[in-house]
Amino acid sequence: MLQALRFDGDALRAIDQTALPFEERQLVLHSADEVADAIRRLAIRGAPLIGVAAAYGVALDAPDGIEAACETLRSTRPTAVNLARAVDRVRAAADPVAEARAIEAEEIANSDAIAAHGADLLRDARRILTHCNTGALAAPGRGTALAVIAELFSRGGLQGVIATESRPLLQGARLTVWELRRLGIPHELVVDSAAAGLIASGTVDAVVVGCDRVAANGDVANKVGTYGLALAAQAAEMPFVVAGPTSTIDPDCPSGASIVIEERSADEVRRDFALPDTPCRNPAFDVTPAALVTALVTEQGVRRPGREPVRA
């Protein structure tokens, strides 16, 4: 089984996701600073995974450097609320390493529960479209949305997956395709802007994505492009399902309007295509209103954000 993170007591070993799919390289991180750097440059990514990585990062610098470690790790990425929560839990714990291990174990169990609930919900889906990467590289265990897909495939019935490439950093093209291949699940890769037309033409039966933060009213911040997929699914009267652990729900955030959207470097957009000084906008996430979300699948089961608040 693929394991994106492995804590060995002295160091956090992590698959370097910037090197995939062409090279399987391992990072060995000895301090909170090294973990923070890996999170910042997306060598470690995915909301549940960066939460666990940050927990181990705090544990690595405890007890003496714990306050500075918490501050550094909290600032790495502003959108995922579970990262801040994991940092706080480890800081408050009597045994930081044990607490980080507990968070990891919880997320692994969450992943299995999400996979089962999601597969129950989508039992009739034959083809699914997904966005970005939400598998074992994004969350401890099997992942979130991709865990649902893997569970559906293992139960039989799922015929194939359409994966969006997920510009700018191509987590779909690089990571999701790599995971689907390991899992033996038939798949086709598309550019992001092909998704809406394929949804409209009935090429898939459902859209399933992960989430970086869910507001109390059910609005979902997720990888940029998610909102457009939700609009296309609504227009096609197709299920639009969001999968993630309750650790990504932020009860203190009333709606998507309060979610800070991380703006990343213009270089990610320009790459070697555009003239070097071209001005860019590069929001890493967008907000999908709760009304467009058919179902939110967490480890606790299935909720309907458009009809009820996600957390009372």
Place this chain on the structure above:
Amino acid sequence: MLQALRFDGDALRAIDQTALPFEERQLVLHSADEVADAIRRLAIRGAPLIGVAAAYGVALDAPDGIEAACETLRSTRPTAVNLARAVDRVRAAADPVAEARAIEAEEIANSDAIAAHGADLLRDARRILTHCNTGALAAPGRGTALAVIAELFSRGGLQGVIATESRPLLQGARLTVWELRRLGIPHELVVDSAAAGLIASGTVDAVVVGCDRVAANGDVANKVGTYGLALAAQAAEMPFVVAGPTSTIDPDCPSGASIVIEERSADEVRRDFALPDTPCRNPAFDVTPAALVTALVTEQGVRRPGREPVRA
């Protein structure tokens, strides 16, 4: 003034659009086969421009090779109806070169009229989002959607443009940014999937795109990704304007369902990001239903496809 094509009597000289923005290279094409090859590999692209290029391609092989030239050029790209129409006009003409020159002159005049009608319609827009490339590299003269944008800027009032990169071949990142820079129009480049969120957040006042073929009922085939932008504009109650000459309207095509969507090579999707044998879908276009099109701007004026047929 930028001129993407120039016919000198013996050859068609064309800017090689595959080399932009880093190199301004000229192709010198002496036969229909050479023109067809340039169209196929998108060295010459944009519906109105490939129509004119094909017209000159037929003229280059006339009179002896005219039938074979017509067949070759017609088959280069299936979605743009004006290409087939231009080929037919030159074949039927007594003087093929004069006919090709006439088609070019008409499209240049169309471009000026589209620019004026579109700028009248959008006179209050301060910021516009556009997709793919629709400027002087896409149509003889000033272009279509980008001609509207350039005219708005020259009249004063337009503050800036958001250009989508337009994967897979990045006509936005490579060509639109290059044109906007030449025109001195402030701009920002975004990945395609960032557009919907920026539209929702009120970053722009209107979305303006070109068209590759318009069906009799007003459905629009255009660069893949256009449909998603139309959905986002509708959700934001923002004008979604399609600009193109009437030569792109196909009265024999009842609706978008009848439009053949060109499927291009998987290599365009995979580039050097994805594992080499990754299966892909690569539709070059999608169909936007007429109901989502606020206005269709042609050289004849402004029509409302959602409310009336585009051609009686």
